[in-house]
Amino acid sequence: MINYSLEHKNLLVDFMATELDHHIAGEVREKIDDILISKQVKNIIFDFKNINFMDSSGIGVIIGRYKKISSEGGKVFVVNVSPRVKKIFDLSGMNKIINIYDTYEEAVSSL
Amino acid sequence: MINYSLEHKNLLVDFMATELDHHIAGEVREKIDDILISKQVKNIIFDFKNINFMDSSGIGVIIGRYKKISSEGGKVFVVNVSPRVKKIFDLSGMNKIINIYDTYEEAVSSL
C-alpha cells in the first residue's frame, strides 16, 4: 500500500497504489498511524507521484494525519501532485493547511 | 478505421483501431470491399501491429476477404500479430489458408 522512509524525523510516505480512494484509505491510515506510534516523527511528506486519482476519501486521510502531526507542531507536505489531484486539493480548501511543493527536495528545504 | 496503401497490386491494410471485434468488423469489410471494387488488387496484407484484441468476428472479416481474393488467385497475409492474436488465428484453423509473417517485408518478399 505504502512505502516509507524516515530521515531527521521527517516521514516520507510513498504510495504504491495509483488511486487514493476509500478502499485504500483505511489501510493507509493504519499503516501510517502505526509508524507514528512506534517512531519519532515530526513532519510527514506524502509523495503523490504514483497517484493519478484521488477523491474526498483521500482528503480525509491527509487531513487526519495533519490533525495528529500539527498538534505536536509538525507539518504535512504533499509533493509531485498531478494537475488533477492538485485540483482536488484546491477544491477541498486543504491547500491552506497542507504545503504543496513540486518536489521532495523543495519540501525538505522549506523546513 | 483503416488506412491503406497499394503497391504493385498488393493492398496493405493498417488498422487504426486496437480491437477487431464485430463492432468494427462491418466498417472494415465495407471499406476494403470498396477498394477491391475500385482498384486493381491481387493480394491483401493486413498489418496487425495496432491490434491487441481479436475475436471470431475478426476471423470472419479476414476469411471473407480471403474468399474474395483467392478466387482470383490472390493471397492473404497477416503481419505483426501479437502472441494473443496468433493464438486466435491458430485456434480458428485459419493459419492453414492465411499466411502469417512477422513483418511486411517478409510477406512481400515471399510473393
Add this chain to the structure above:
Amino acid sequence: MMSNIMEVKFSAKSENESLARVIVASFAAKLDPTLDELADIKTAVSEAVTNSIIHGYEEDESKLVYLRCKILDDTIKIVVEDRGKGIEDVDIAMQPLYTSKPELERSGMGFTFMESFMDDVKVSSIKNEGTKVVMTKKINLPK
C-alpha cells in the same frame, strides 16, 4: 439522436469503488469526453458509490449498490442508488464539510465534489429506505 443505457448492480464492497469508476468511464468514453471531463465523472461516481457503501450500508458487503447510466445526445445521466439507511435531512447532509462519520475521517466533501464536477446533482432519500443520487453532465462535443 444518440442513446445508450447501462444498468449495473454490485456488492457493497469498497474494492468495487474502482470497478464503478472504470465501468462509468468506459461507458462515458463513447461521448468522447476530455480527460478532465472523464476525471470529473469518475470522481463524482466515486463519491456517490463510496457514500452508499459507508453511510447507506455501513459497510455491510452483502448489500448491493445500483448504478445506472444513460447517454442521450451529448449528456450523460448517472444514478447511484442504495437501499440503505437513508438521510434524515438532505439539505444539511449536502453542506460542505458536513459529515455524520468524523470518526471514520470522512471529510464531508463528497456532495461538494459531486456538485463541482457535474452540471446537476439531485439527491432524494427516505429514512430507512435508501438514497438516490441523480447526476448529469453535458459533454461538449466540439473541441
Add this chain to the structure above:
Amino acid sequence: MMSNIMEVKFSAKSENESLARVIVASFAAKLDPTLDELADIKTAVSEAVTNSIIHGYEEDESKLVYLRCKILDDTIKIVVEDRGKGIEDVDIAMQPLYTSKPELERSGMGFTFMESFMDDVKVSSIKNEGTKVVMTKKINLPK
C-alpha cells in the same frame, strides 16, 4: 471465502461489446489473473455478447443484453443472457464452424472460442424466449 457479485444490463449495441469486455475484465482483475487468463475471459465474453446482439436480437438496439458475474474463491462465473429469438438446436449451434448467418461473414467459431477459453460453458435456450450462456473459469492463484 471471497465473494463478489456484479450484474449489468446494457443496450444491444455493437459499441457495447467493448464495454462488456472492459467491465468483466475489471471485475475479474480482483482475482489477479494472468494477462492471458484475462484475455481468455474477454474473448469468451465478447463472443457471447456479440451473439446476443447479432443472433438473439438481430441488431435491434432497443433490446438489452444481461451480463452477470460472480467471484467465489478463485473461480469466476459469467452469465450472458438475452431475451431474443433463441436457438432451435443448441447441439448443432455449438458445432465448430456452424453459423446461421454466413451472409454476415460469421465464422461459426463463437462457441468454440468460449469453450476453448473457459473451463466450462453451458448454453440453454428456448425458441422465441432467449438464450443463456453460463461460463466458469478457475483462476490459479499461486503463480
